Amino acid sequence: MIYAVGIGPGDPDMMPHKTVLLLNKADVISGFDTVLKLAEKHFNPKATIVSMGYKDQSEKLEKVGELSRDGKTCVVCFMGDVNFSGYEYLERIHSSSQEPNPVIIPGISxxxxxxxxxxxxxxxxxxxxxxxxxxxxxxxxxxxxxxxxxxxxxxxxxxxxxxxxxxxxxxxxxxxxxxxxxxxxxxxxxxxxxxxxxxxxxxxxxxxxxxxxxxxxxxxxx
Ligand SMILES: C[S@@+](CC[C@H](N)C(=O)[O-])C[C@H]1O[C@@H](n2cnc3c(N)ncnc32)[C@H](O)[C@@H]1O
Known part of the structure; x- marks a missing residue:
């Protein structure tokens, strides 16, 4: 399962409770380095972190897809809300992670x-x-x-x-x-x-x- 979650504008306390709970228990937490840094307060300390930059995002999201198919609960973190200026990245979850239906949890944009x-x-x-x-x-x-x-x-x-x-x-x-x-x-x-x-x-x-x-x-x- 892959969850696509908006982590909010930056303050880690401005995150939906559902997203906090997910990050607390996720097996795999993924996203751009800069975005992950903003949310790490809530990460499961045992989670595998798959951080990426613009250049390696496709291969890193392929890896997330593999881990998801292995049965891991994977969370991909988006800046702000997934639904504002986030669909190019969402498209990469479709194409690179090969997950057509990630569960989207909105965030504060x-x-x-x-x-x-x-x-x-x-x-x-x-x-x-x-x-x-x-x-x-x-x-x-x-x-x-x-x-x-x-x-x-x-x-x-x-x-x-x-x-x-x-x-x-x-x-x-x-x-x-x-x-x-x-x-x-x-x-x-x-x-x-x-x-x-x-x-x-x-x-x-x-x-x-x-x-x-x-x-x-x-x-x-x-
Ligand atoms: C790819 S867009 C994603 C926007 C995000 N999905 C949202 O809902 O805020 C990234 C851009 O959003 C803007 N942005 C995101 N968070 C911001 C913040 N905390 N303060 C000001 N601008 C922000 C910046 O222009 C940044 O380069």
Missing amino acids: SAQMAASKTLTAFETSVFLTFHKRGDISKDKEFLVTALKQGKAAIVIPLPWDFMPAEICKYLIENGISGNTKIHVFEHLTWPEETSYSGTLAECDQKFSDVSIMVISTESDNN
Whole structure:
């Protein structure tokens, strides 16, 4: 059995109890090194840890698949929630682990944290990730259209090609007011969490690859 679990935004205490119980008793715990570090407080000390990086993820997930077919309870850890910007990794569980139906346990997404910080209601917003392989031009156009329709947007940037400063520049070039308010949160719930608030026109800072952006429906007209 393979469980695909969202470990939440970083603070290990912001994890569903069901996921904590699973990590307490799992035979195999797997995921990217950076993600595993955030959740290790809850790991079964006897678990086999299969950690991976971008380059060896296919072979490591093949190994997880083999262990699962040997009858082991395997948990693959995702950052945040599995269902936001997580399906490319989920696809690798299908293809490399050869598990078409992992059990998914959602987690608290960085998007939920960013929404809570900015009082951004989901029903008035769009969620978008640029953190993916391939062409992002349709996503860029969708963002402009959604903002022009009065929606807020919760956006995961693309390291390092389409980061907040580039997103702001693109939006202004495509007719969104430079006075539109934005927030950028880095490392939400981590000890080193930081935040930035400003307008599209003002934002030219560099941010880390662990950042998420909220583009507001409000303008700063001062
Ligand atoms: C592949 S996406 C996965 C998103 C994740 N599934 C979620 O629900 O938050 C990874 C990106 O999400 C953003 N992210 C994840 N956790 C974050 C956090 N604690 N603070 C800010 N951004 C975060 C960063 O941009 C990071 O590079």
